[in-house]
Amino acid sequence: MLKIYNTLTRKTEEFQPLEPGKVKMYVCGVTVYNDAHVGHAMSAIVFDIIRRYMEYRGYEVRHVMNYTDVDDKIINRANALGEDPLKLSQRYIEDYTNDLKSLNVLPATSNPQVSKTMPLIIKFIEGLIEKGHAYAAPNGDVYFRVTSDADYGKLSGRKLEDMQAGARIEVGEQKEHPMDFALWKAAKPGEIFWESPWGKGRPGWHIECSAMNLAELGEQIDIHGGGNDLIFPHHENEIAQSESYTGKEFARYWIHNGMLQLGGEKMSKSLGNIVNIKEFLSKHSADVMRMLVLNGTYRAPLMFNDETVAAAERNVERLKSALKPASPSAKGLPADILSALAAAIETAKTNFTEAMDNDFNTASAIAALFELSKSINTARDNEATADQLQPAQDTFRELAGVLGLTLEEKKGSGDANKFIDLLIEVRSEVRKQKLWALSDLIRDKLKELGVSLEDTKDGTTWKWT
RNA sequence: GGCGUCGUGGCCAAGUGGUAAGGCAAGGGUCUGCAAAACCCUCAUUCACGGGUUCAAAUCCCGUCGACGCCUCCA
Known part of the structure; x- marks a missing residue:
C-alpha cells in the first residue's frame, strides 16, 4: 500500500x-x-x-x-x-x-x-x-x-x-x-x-x-x-x-x-x-546527481558539498560493482551460497517496495540495493557462474532502473578503445616477464589519461574514469 | 513577529513505542608481484538539552536552545 x-x-x-x-x-x-x-x-x-x-x-x-x-x-x-x-x-x-x-x-x-x-x-x-x-x-x-x-x-x-x-x-x-x-x-x-x-x-x-x-x-x-x-x-x-x-x-x-x-x-x-x-555533469555522471537525491529524504534539505558529492560518487561505483560479470573460469557456487543469493533477491525486492511505499523512502530503498550488491559480489567471489549470477543481477538492474539509475560505465571515444586494448595486451606480456616497474608505469600513465586498470586472475579489465 | 520542517556516530542518512538500517571516511585482515576492486572484522550503552507519560521512548507530551524554508521572485 x-x-x-x-x-x-x-x-x-x-x-x-x-x-x-x-x-x-x-x-x-x-x-x-x-x-x-x-x-x-x-x-x-x-x-x-x-x-x-x-x-x-x-x-x-x-x-x-x-x-x-x-x-x-x-x-x-x-x-x-x-x-x-x-x-x-x-x-x-x-x-x-x-x-x-x-x-x-x-x-x-x-x-x-x-x-x-x-x-x-x-x-x-x-x-x-x-x-x-x-x-x-x-x-x-x-x-x-x-x-x-x-x-x-x-x-x-x-x-x-x-x-x-x-x-x-x-x-x-x-x-x-x-x-x-x-x-x-x-x-x-x-x-x-x-x-x-x-x-x-x-x-x-x-x-x-x-x-x-x-x-x-x-x-x-x-x-x-x-x-x-x-x-x-x-x-x-x-x-x-x-x-x-x-x-x-x-x-x-x-x-x-x-x-x-x-x-x-x-x-x-x-x-x-x-x-x-x-557544470555538474561535466564533472560527474547523472547517476551521481541522482544518488545525492536518493541518499536523503525528498522532503528534507539536501546537503550538497564536496564531501557529499564524493560519497555519492563512491556509492555509484559500489552499485556498479554488482553488475561486473562472473569470472569465465568460475566453477559454480556451493549450495549454501546459491540459496543465500536466491533469498537475497527476495529480501531486496520486499525491502525495496516497503521502503518506496513508505512515502518514497529512497534512502531505505537504496540500502536494499547495497545489500543485494553485497550478496552478488560475495557470490562472484565464491565461483558463481554467469548463469547463477544473472537472476540477482537482473533484479538489481530492474530496481536500480526504478530509481532511474543507469549504472552505465562512462564511454570514451571509440577510436581509443582498440589502442587501449593493445596496450593492455602488451602489458600482459610485460607482466608475464615480471617487469613490474614497466607494467606499473603503463598503469599509472593510463590512469592519468582517465583509464583505470584492474588486474584479476582472469586478466586485466579497464574502464574510463 | 507569524506559519512550517527539523535536530541520530568524523560526514551523508534510515528508523516514529520494544531496545540504533545503509553508505562515505578511518583502522585491521583476506586476495594481489604491487595496486585497484571485492569480501571479512572494528567503528553511537546512545539519538540537541531539561522535564513528563509508559513495564518499555531516538520514537508520544510539555518546555528550552539551535538550524533551515516560507511570509518578496524562487525547484
Missing part, C-alpha cells in the same frame, strides 16, 4: 487515485530565463522517481510539467540582451529539456507553456470575475479577491489576519485587500502583451498553472508537486483560483521537495551560490 505525505493535511496518507489505476500529476516546472542549477535538478529527479515508482507499481501516470515562458524576469533579461522574450524563453526551454535528458529524467507526458494557453487563461479570469472572485482595477490589472475564498491559506497554514500584520506586505494602490494577487497585469509601454477584455497585458504568475492544469488534466488531479518554496504564495493561490472557479477540490495530494543546500543555505539565483546542471 503506497503512502504519501500530503502537505495539505500534514499527514502521511494512503494513496487513492481519483480513477483506479491512473494518476494525474502536475509538477511546477521552471521559469525559463537562465541556466538551470542542481537545485532544479533535484526537484526534477524527485518527481521522476515518484513517477517511475508509480509506473512500476502499475499506475498509468499522466505527468504534466509546465514552462513559465512569460514573466517579469524573462522580460527584463530579454530587454538586457535585446532579444525577443519568447525567443529567449524558447531557447531556455530547449536548454532545460536537454538538461533533463542528460539527467535521465523521463520526459513529462506534456509540457504546456503559458504563451500557448492565453485564451484559456483569459476565459478562466472572466469566470472568476463573473463569480465575484476577482475584479478589474481601473489601470487594467485584474486581482483575485482573497476575502471571497473562505478557506484561503489552508495549504500554507496562514490566516489572512496574520499575513496582513506582516511588515513587508505593502498595499497595492489598486487592490481591495493587501493579499489580493494579480491574475492579469496591464502591459507597461514597450512590453510584450496579449489583448484581453481588460486591455493589453499578460497573466500573473499563478493563474497559468490553474489554467494549464484544467487544460491538460481537468478540474481535479491526484498529485500536485513542486519545491517547498512554492507552497506560499504560488500553490496557495493556485488552489484559491482553481477551487473558486470549479467549486471542486483541486488536488488531492500535495507533494513538496526540500531545498538543496549549498554551504548551509538554499541554492538560489539571488544568493548567487549556484552550480549549473551542465
Whole structure:
C-alpha cells in the first residue's frame, strides 16, 4: 500500500487515485530565463522517481510539467540582451529539456507553456470575475479577491489576519485587500502583451498553472508537486483560483521537495551560490546527481558539498560493482551460497517496495540495493557462474532502473578503445616477464589519461574514469 | 513577529513505542608481484538539552536552545 505525505493535511496518507489505476500529476516546472542549477535538478529527479515508482507499481501516470515562458524576469533579461522574450524563453526551454535528458529524467507526458494557453487563461479570469472572485482595477490589472475564498491559506497554514500584520506586505494602490494577487497585469509601454477584455497585458504568475492544469488534466488531479518554496504564495493561490472557479477540490495530494543546500543555505539565483546542471555533469555522471537525491529524504534539505558529492560518487561505483560479470573460469557456487543469493533477491525486492511505499523512502530503498550488491559480489567471489549470477543481477538492474539509475560505465571515444586494448595486451606480456616497474608505469600513465586498470586472475579489465 | 520542517556516530542518512538500517571516511585482515576492486572484522550503552507519560521512548507530551524554508521572485 503506497503512502504519501500530503502537505495539505500534514499527514502521511494512503494513496487513492481519483480513477483506479491512473494518476494525474502536475509538477511546477521552471521559469525559463537562465541556466538551470542542481537545485532544479533535484526537484526534477524527485518527481521522476515518484513517477517511475508509480509506473512500476502499475499506475498509468499522466505527468504534466509546465514552462513559465512569460514573466517579469524573462522580460527584463530579454530587454538586457535585446532579444525577443519568447525567443529567449524558447531557447531556455530547449536548454532545460536537454538538461533533463542528460539527467535521465523521463520526459513529462506534456509540457504546456503559458504563451500557448492565453485564451484559456483569459476565459478562466472572466469566470472568476463573473463569480465575484476577482475584479478589474481601473489601470487594467485584474486581482483575485482573497476575502471571497473562505478557506484561503489552508495549504500554507496562514490566516489572512496574520499575513496582513506582516511588515513587508505593502498595499497595492489598486487592490481591495493587501493579499489580493494579480491574475492579469496591464502591459507597461514597450512590453510584450496579449489583448484581453481588460486591455493589453499578460497573466500573473499563478493563474497559468490553474489554467494549464484544467487544460491538460481537468478540474481535479491526484498529485500536485513542486519545491517547498512554492507552497506560499504560488500553490496557495493556485488552489484559491482553481477551487473558486470549479467549486471542486483541486488536488488531492500535495507533494513538496526540500531545498538543496549549498554551504548551509538554499541554492538560489539571488544568493548567487549556484552550480549549473551542465557544470555538474561535466564533472560527474547523472547517476551521481541522482544518488545525492536518493541518499536523503525528498522532503528534507539536501546537503550538497564536496564531501557529499564524493560519497555519492563512491556509492555509484559500489552499485556498479554488482553488475561486473562472473569470472569465465568460475566453477559454480556451493549450495549454501546459491540459496543465500536466491533469498537475497527476495529480501531486496520486499525491502525495496516497503521502503518506496513508505512515502518514497529512497534512502531505505537504496540500502536494499547495497545489500543485494553485497550478496552478488560475495557470490562472484565464491565461483558463481554467469548463469547463477544473472537472476540477482537482473533484479538489481530492474530496481536500480526504478530509481532511474543507469549504472552505465562512462564511454570514451571509440577510436581509443582498440589502442587501449593493445596496450593492455602488451602489458600482459610485460607482466608475464615480471617487469613490474614497466607494467606499473603503463598503469599509472593510463590512469592519468582517465583509464583505470584492474588486474584479476582472469586478466586485466579497464574502464574510463 | 507569524506559519512550517527539523535536530541520530568524523560526514551523508534510515528508523516514529520494544531496545540504533545503509553508505562515505578511518583502522585491521583476506586476495594481489604491487595496486585497484571485492569480501571479512572494528567503528553511537546512545539519538540537541531539561522535564513528563509508559513495564518499555531516538520514537508520544510539555518546555528550552539551535538550524533551515516560507511570509518578496524562487525547484
